Amino acid sequence: MAIGKILKDDASEEKGERARMASFVGVIAITDLVKTTLGPKGMDKILQSTGRGHEVTVTNDGATILKSLHIDNPAAEVLIDISKVQDDEVGDGTTSVVVLAGELLREAEKLVAAKIHPMTIISGYCMPAECAHNALLQRVVDNKENAEKFKSDLMKIAMTTLSSKILSQDKEHFAQLAVDAVMRLKGSTNLEAIQIIKKPGGSLKDSFLDEGFILDKKIGLGQPKRIENAKILVANTAMDTDKVKIYGARVCVDSMSKVAEIEGAEKEKMREKVQKIIAHGINCFVNRQLIYNFPEELFANAGILAIEHADFDGIERLFLVTGGELASTFDNPESIKLGHCKLIEEIMIGEDKLIHFSGVEMGQACTVVLRGASHHVLDEAERSLHDALCVLSQTVNDTRVLLGGGWPEMVMAKEVDDLARKTPGKKSHAIEAFSRALVAIPTIIADNAGLDSADLVSQLRVEHHKEGCNAGIDVISGSVGDMAELGISESFKVKLAVLLSATEAAEMILKVDEIISCGPRRREDRM
């Protein structure tokens, strides 16, 4: 019985330097992978799934790329997780957070090689995170009071977010679209209310925001295709056969005529239900469940537009839009709130027929129709737009805004550098390393744009030593430019989340000195 035989056969154990090495290698590999997608000139990646059909996704969204990777490195998994959280929490900055965490660890590796204890590095990373946070807090611009200015801020943020995506060609168009959509939400972060419909065909420029609501459904046969001043009842009820729900009930008859009677009664019941619905004085009925032909026919006869099988999201949006109420019983019509809209009609986008509700009462929800050459383009466009919408909706709640283009990183780096000079002891090395990791982000942005990063970043550094400087990297002209003039802004909340979760993740990985992995779960042989 040897000493090594404590763990099970397949389990492995890595200790000390080797464990640290393994996590650094994993982290740096992940960082290098997504690094090239950062910034307005970042490149896309093709992801091919291993499933049947080998579906292809083209994207430069960090979270999407990382989510699809199969990773066998625990440290790398931490990074993937922070990017996922960033996506859920603020929606954008998914690449930046990974890159920043990666750079922090890359710098930490150098320090560890120089025989500085990881614990010293961790405590050295804590201080600048706080200091950088304060530096940002001092420089934020908050235009909450001034609605006009705030809107232009939102516009700038949307353009900055979109400029790194596939939509960058038409970023103005889409930024306008996103800002309009978010302004309609009036401060709620419920992006469910914004529906995105993708229809291949046309060009990206043909995408539009519809004030009303579009439901991707067909109108029942023989029913009016156009209704003005519609009164809408939104329901969630069975319109196939209305079963008796009392458990164990079943029909047991002894002759054919009885069957017919019961069938008649059933039909009568349905007819009654339909009558009740019609008695609400509606001319449009939307149901979440199936509507069978028989009730559909009844509705058609009454001149009511009946829409079946609207999915749950659609329903939820529909009553957000029309102000109606979701009903399941129809006995007292006076207490059910009906939805209203000016016009319901069938419209054509590309080759598909859709139902369009316009002139709605409550303008919270809206629909964005994306057009594009292929499914891949549309998918990527949706992701980009989703990012922009997320950032905007978060900004509406937290109205603080920063400049973009590597400006916040340089501001933080300068403050952190100052801190390093004031801090005695070994920690100051770690603090300096933190500032270097921050500077890495503008460097990567410049590199990705094919610019001379060393030159640009040193210019930036000089600029930033002047008071009240707005300098950042202007990728388009390839020089240092005034970010305020160029109108490149970013949301404070996104930057802050990037800073905090990247530091947290880096600390966590640094603290590890041993990796113990269990053997993979065996598949049971069923032979």
Added chain:
Amino acid sequence: MALAFDEFGRPFIIIKEQEQKTRLRGIEAQKANISAGKAVARILRTSLGPKGMDKILQSPDADVTITNDGATILEQMDVDNQIAKLMVELSRSQDYEIGDGTTGVVVMAGALLEQAEWLLERGIHPIRIAEGYEMASRIAVEHLERIARTFDFGPTNIEPLVQTCMTTLSSKIVNRCKRLFAEISVKAVLSVADLERKDVNLDLIKVEGKVGGKLEDTELIYGITVDKDMSHPQMPKQIEDAKIAILTCPFEPPKPKTKHKVEIDTVEKFQTLRLQEQKYFDDMVQKCKDVGATLVICQWGFDDEANHLLMHHNLPAVRWVGGVELELIAIATGGRIVPRFQELTPEKLGRAGLVREKSFGTTKDKMLYIEHCANSRAVTIFIRGGNKMVIEETKRSIHDALCVARNLIRNNSIVYGGGSAEISCSIAVEAAADKYPGVEQYAIRAFADALDSVPMALAENSGLQPIETLSAVKSQQIKDNNPYFGIDCNDVGTNDMREQNVFETLIGKQQQILLATQVVKMILKIDDVISPSDY
């Protein structure tokens, strides 16, 4: 091997299929066991103390856990060796009993085993070693009681409790904001504690986590959070002065458990059945309404129709609430769990000052907060953090801190931390050793050396010279006759643990020593290991 001969000289087999088994006996077996125990202790050694490192553990399903909690590490390790499993058990029992010091106990046991190996080599019988250890542990535990201090705290003076929790938390990932977490833990424990009976039911504290935000956003909620939302999207999101009906019966037609059939053979029956069904739904909702409930919390699902009727009667409802949460809600709001609609009465309703729905981030995650409850004895600690692993680790840390606070309420004796208690015990045991005649003396002395290994590991992990630091502290303790000098892990500049405010509970320390000694005794008594060999 186990081959014996009967009186006719024929061999017979004692152990079945012995050729497939490996067997170790005598000193060999003890050495193998000791080395296995030591190996486990070695893994945990670097996790000890405020500067201890974390471990990454990858489960068979490739989930990653990052932790420095001894019990968690050992539990998730794929341990095969029997002795190693004993060590795992050891740390687990410390976790169940005390909740903290799970790493320390294993390190202690490892050191005892290491010392035992030395003694074995010198030819001392394992049983004598075990006895010596037993005596020494008794001396140590008594000594601990002598150096223990009681300290006062009360509902108004929570500072001492916070300090203790901070010691526990300082070795964890939440080090950065330990003050906040310590305060949260203490407040949580105090609000559920029964100070008269000196008892704390930790089940009343619910620890919930959600990714996003930062650690500093963690908050203590005097109430309950439920990871559910209102059953109908248009129900009000905020209810003040809620009267809550807590139901364990579904809003559905009854399903008798005995098998039955309802036969429909005429149209009339069909009609009446339909009416009955409608009436049933109406009745259910009406009953809730009649007793004056303004919120319905149900363990089961609702039928669409019932859902609409509830909405219709302006009666917000939550469905699919888990059993544990339901109980907590009942405790917090002072309500009764009602299994049948017929039994619903106004007295059985729970009361809460505020019930609100809160959404997070860009996804449509929603949670329900039930606050300002009638009986504020149930609280929730709601953790936010950058990623899943941070949250999981924070939960574990909070659990440790809660346990420490609870132990202090049960018994408010403390000993000082930073290795000072161990060093002091070591001195006491060493001194006592000389009084014992016989071989046990050696074992007792070895025990004293083993006690030193905890402060040694602390010093090592903090990047100090272990031997130099330890000997300096030890001589200082003897010189000043002051048992409060320990290892200065955080480089504060003083060795006096009273000034650093580093202390641990007395029961925790005593348990550590007792449990470690017991396990080591058990391991030492094994002299034969038979195990199926690899094939």
